[in-house]
Amino acid sequence: MSQAFFARRPRLGARCASVLAILLAASGAAASQAEEGRDPLRISGMLQTIELAPVHVAADRIYPGGAAVRNGGIPILFLPPEEKPSHVATHAETQALRNSLSRPDLRIILTVARGHYRIVARRSSGIETLADLRGKRIATMGPTSAGFYLHNVLASAGLSEADVRIVNVPRPQEISRSIIAKEADALVIWEPEMQRAVDALGDDAILFQPDVGYDELFNLNTTAGNLADPHRRAQIVRFVAALMRTSREAKADPTLAIQMVADKTGYPVDLIRKAWPHHSFPAALAPDLLDVLVREEAWLARQEGRPARDRDALARLIDPSVARDARALLEREPG
Incomplete structure (x- = not known):
């Protein structure tokens, strides 16, 4: 996506406006942009990470009405109501495993990034x-x-x-x-x-950087309760669709995404640019996600002195329906 596409402007271009109209109209009973303002989607993520880049761009430049990204990860989903818990949160798969022990209603709905460690x-x-x-x-x-x-x-x-x-x-x-x-x-x-x-x-x-069959899987997470609420689910689906679009088009030109990460983290732009190739941004559930969860659960369980959950239990943490519905929105985009 070109930097010009993301640039703030008083009015949206015709193509961008049509995309947003489809994302809104195709959500059926979903709220309008005015309703978004009254009941906004709340997003959290670890602001010091490069992996959050497409989330920043999607929330700030594409998602209808815009959305702020709050510092923090999965635990922010489970704050008491008076502290305004997030509706979606990013974190690596390790933290999904750890937090889901006490919060089995946690759901992984999208892999935002893969971190290629060294x-x-x-x-x-x-x-x-x-x-x-x-x-x-x-x-x-x-x-x-x-x-x-x-x-x-x-x-x-x-x-x-x-x-x-x-x-x-x-x-x-x-x-x-x-x-x-x-x-x-x-x-x-x-x-x-x-x-x-x-x-x-x-x-x-x-x-x-040996091939050990493992990348960090930096995922978007929510709760079963959020997905059971038709209004909230529609908001989440629209955000995931925006995130998919951002990730796809930013592959051609990551300039603005890199700048936004630099702005959010305080790291120099040149440093972010050099580190950028050690990530990929699939914006789709990783095909090896469940396999990684099984391997990592065994590792964590040994450290914590507890029984490891089996594959079926871990599979229940993954909800592919949000990504499926978001792709359906994008497929109806003209052109």
């Missing part, structure tokens, strides 16, 4: 191969998608978490300082902190 290490720490990670300090964040990726990478080299020294960092922003300041020998976290570390280490950086 490991950066210091050559000066004596690391030239993955096997050299044995005994080394690796900075990451505990039971997260980054931690699960590290688990799989270590296993591919015949290692486990017990063979390394995990340096748990409480917040992802500026986590790259741990390896830059030589407080860690390797780093595994989502972008753009990885790219910041690579840039700072220069020739001392060595990168590993």
Whole structure:
């Protein structure tokens, strides 16, 4: 999508107006734009992530009436009513698994992004191969998608978490300082902190990205209760349709999406641009989503000392109907 398409303007162009009209009309009993203003869709996501880029664009530039994105993830769905819980929230699949233990009505409705993880290490720490990670300090964040990726990478080299020294960092922003300041020998976290570390280490950086059959699946989530409410479901379907359109067209020109991420996170545009290729934005339920949930559930259950839920139980967390209905809206778009 060209940057001009997204640019704010007093009036929408004819094609954009027709798209929005279809998204509104095709939703049947859905509220009008005026009703959206009185009863807006509330969206939350971790604002420091690049994966949120198409959500920002869809919410700000395409969704009828616009919508703000509140900082936070899945837990914001379950705030008490007086705190205005979100109706949809983004988070990696790891957090969907963890939160659904106490909130089995959580539903995964779309994969917004895939994060293609990598490991950066210091050559000066004596690391030239993955096997050299044995005994080394690796900075990451505990039971997260980054931690699960590290688990799989270590296993591919015949290692486990017990063979390394995990340096748990409480917040992802500026986590790259741990390896830059030589407080860690390797780093595994989502972008753009990885790219910041690579840039700072220069020739001392060595990168590993083995094929371990796992990407972070950054999903859009809601609740069964929201989907059972016809008005709320219609809002969610329209937003997912807008998100699908944004993701599809932004592949041709990510300029504005990158700028919006920079504005929201405070990271430099150039840093976001360099980290951008380590993501893909399918805006469709990942075909391997259930397989990943099964594998990751076993990993989390071992850490938490509980029985792992079976495949059928995890399948109930996925609702493909929203993506199906959103695609139907877009298929009725002219041209």
